[in-house]
Amino acid sequence: MRRSSCLTGPGLFLLLACTPATGGIGSGDGSGSDTSEAATGTGTESDCIGQSGCACTPGGGCDPGLACVEDMCEPEAGDGDGDGDPAGDGDGEGDGDGDPGCSHLGCMCDGSLASCDPGLACEDGVCAPSSCGNGTPDDGEVCDDGNNVGGDGCETDCTLTTVAVVASGQHTCALIEGGSVRCWGLGGSGQLGYGTTEDIGDDETPASAGDVPLPGSALSIDLGDLHSCALFGDNSMGCWGGASLGQLGNSSNVDLGNDETLELLDAIMLGGTATQFSAGGAHTCARLDSGDVRCWGDNGNGQLGIGNTTRIGDDEHASAAPLVGLGPSDVALVATGYRHSCAVTVADDLFCWGLNGKGQLGLSTNASIGDNEPANDSGPVDVRPMSLPNNATIAQLALGKEHSCALFSSGDVLCWGHANHGQLGQGNKTNWGDQGNEPPSALTPISLGGPAKAISAGDEFSCALLEDGTVRCWGSNDIGQLGLGHKDDIGDNANELPSSVDPIDLGELTAISISSGIDHTCAVLEDYSVVCWGSGASGRLGYANANDIGDDETPASVGAISLF
Numbered sequence: 001m002r003r004s005s006c007l008t009g010p011g012l013f014l015l016l017a018c019t020p021a022t023g024g025i026g027s028g029d030g031s032g033s034d035t036s037e038a039a040t041g042t043g044t045e046s047d048c049i050g051q052s053g054c055a056c057t058p059g060g061g062c063d064p065g066l067a068c069v070e071d072m073c074e075p076e077a078g079d080g081d082g083d084g085d086p087a088g089d090g091d092g093e094g095d096g097d098g099d100p101g102c103s104h105l106g107c108m109c110d111g112s113l114a115s116c117d118p119g120l121a122c123e124d125g126v127c128a129p130s131s132c133g134n135g136t137p138d139d140g141e142v143c144d145d146g147n148n149v150g151g152d153g154c155e156t157d158c159t160l161t162t163v164a165v166v167a168s169g170q171h172t173c174a175l176i177e178g179g180s181v182r183c184w185g186l187g188g189s190g191q192l193g194y195g196t197t198e199d200i201g202d203d204e205t206p207a208s209a210g211d212v213p214l215p216g217s218a219l220s221i222d223l224g225d226l227h228s229c230a231l232f233g234d235n236s237m238g239c240w241g242g243a244s245l246g247q248l249g250n251s252s253n254v255d256l257g258n259d260e261t262l263e264l265l266d267a268i269m270l271g272g273t274a275t276q277f278s279a280g281g282a283h284t285c286a287r288l289d290s291g292d293v294r295c296w297g298d299n300g301n302g303q304l305g306i307g308n309t310t311r312i313g314d315d316e317h318a319s320a321a322p323l324v325g326l327g328p329s330d331v332a333l334v335a336t337g338y339r340h341s342c343a344v345t346v347a348d349d350l351f352c353w354g355l356n357g358k359g360q361l362g363l364s365t366n367a368s369i370g371d372n373e374p375a376n377d378s379g380p381v382d383v384r385p386m387s388l389p390n391n392a393t394i395a396q397l398a399l400g401k402e403h404s405c406a407l408f409s410s411g412d413v414l415c416w417g418h419a420n421h422g423q424l425g426q427g428n429k430t431n432w433g434d435q436g437n438e439p440p441s442a443l444t445p446i447s448l449g450g451p452a453k454a455i456s457a458g459d460e461f462s463c464a465l466l467e468d469g470t471v472r473c474w475g476s477n478d479i480g481q482l483g484l485g486h487k488d489d490i491g492d493n494a495n496e497l498p499s500s501v502d503p504i505d506l507g508e509l510t511a512i513s514i515s516s517g518i519d520h521t522c523a524v525l526e527d528y529s530v531v532c533w534g535s536g537a538s539g540r541l542g543y544a545n546a547n548d549i550g551d552d553e554t555p556a557s558v559g560a561i562s563l564f
Helices: none
Strands: 003-009 012-014 066-069 072-075 120-123 126-129 162-167 171-176 180-185 218-223 227-232 237-241 274-279 283-288 293-297 331-336 340-345 350-354 394-399 403-408 413-417 452-457 461-466 471-475 511-516 520-525 530-534
Touching (some): 162 218, 162 520, 162 530, 171 218, 180 218, 218 274, 227 274, 274 331, 283 340, 331 394, 403 452, 403 461, 413 452, 461 511, 471 511
Parallel strands (some): 394 452, 452 511
Antiparallel strands (some): 003 012, 003 394, 120 126, 171 180, 218 227, 227 237, 274 283, 340 350, 394 403, 452 461, 461 471, 511 520, 520 530
16 A cells, blocks of 8 residues: 555566566575575585694694694684583683683684674584575574575575565555565554554564464565555465455455464455455455456445445455456556555556545546446546657556556656645645646656656655665655655645755665555665654554654664564
8 A cells, every 4th residue: 555556568567666677686696605505614625724624734724713633623722611621612722711702613602693703603602604504594594494596585695585565554564585474563453464453563673573474475465554465476365454344355344363363364256366456545456367457345435446335345255346447458557545546557548536535536626436437437547748758658656645646667757636745746735636627747747856766655745766776755744754854844835846855865775665654654775674764653664663763863864674
């Protein structure tokens, strides 16, 4: 949710991260470095020189901390632990103090990463060669799956990689390479999926919760206000959390994940296979492999696009919902906001339906669409400014509470709908699209200081990830949603276009993806760490407190969350 979908080419989708591929996440370089999972650091007859167990001569030839004993490199003699046996002490002086400064091979260690030199691990109280690849996580290793395969969830240096992070109403989830998911923030409806209603991240880190116990590896995730959904490797889709309005699509209004774990989560009956989906406020829409769209959940404003306001999914399966009628062309992507939905067809036509009180549908009216007429009743949205290149197509959509944004393949960004805090980025507070002769195409693309490659939308603010890896946000900023270290709105007057302020200070690293919730945003950085800013209520930022970030400090000053 907040709520974006992107298209990277005909029929090819990147969910959630919504950034072009840049060499592949977690791809190996084939260098054979000794930090790989297969490397053990032990010697062989041909390459063993100076290490423990290597052949030597009485004249020397052993690494520091080792001595040549009977033609073999062994730890230097001493009695650092006072047990009368010099073996294994790492105390070459034999003075009984254990030589606490000793951290090289063969030295005593206390189990901490810092007690041994880089490349060594503390094993059985002695600094020994790192054994990444032995199937057991050693000191300094986040994971160890016993192979030398990158991209399988545990990298070749025994670390994990964050593929995407999704910010939502009041919770956040991260998708980890290999398909595991970790969630934090508000847990009252079971939306975190840990079998409890406890919040996570308010006084503990996301790392402490571990992986959400799901029935399989996730390919993509998205979050609504109180529910979460995943598309799994077997092409099934499942949702958990709040169910009062049928948003889980499982023929029930009983919450899931609040007092049960999700290993046996049932797949949603969709009447087809989902290839892409988006979770809105309390509704969900999926693009099926047939090229059609089906939506379920809350429908009070026609956001399901089925010509009535009957909710679907609370006492019938999602498959009971009629397909959204959008015309002859297949749908390329679908996106959802708080109470409205949009889709782009393969012909690059944009259709929007649902609540329209502020013009968020872009149809030059404030009348809702889809509540008593087909979703395509008013035709496609006129969304392309004349200034765009002729071949520019819609690459991504991001829908907020009452505004909508589109990213074009040219890198231009356009937003329409509610503008009370400058979230349209036009330098004013004038709503656009809610009255006659106000098509989005009449607006000027937002001044960002460079082309964008991804966008996100919160309730009353918007963000863009630029091609240079910097992030700019504009709109409401009362609790630091814009990450600028102050609370002033941006984009609400002519002297305050998004390009007029510095990009968000993320530190030395640039961002590779962004996602915004109601009033917070998270970014995955180029080292795959995650930073978040905005409202910290219920621990949604993941810093083991409920402090807001970005209102009087920058995200860089706080650093990355502890995810692993």
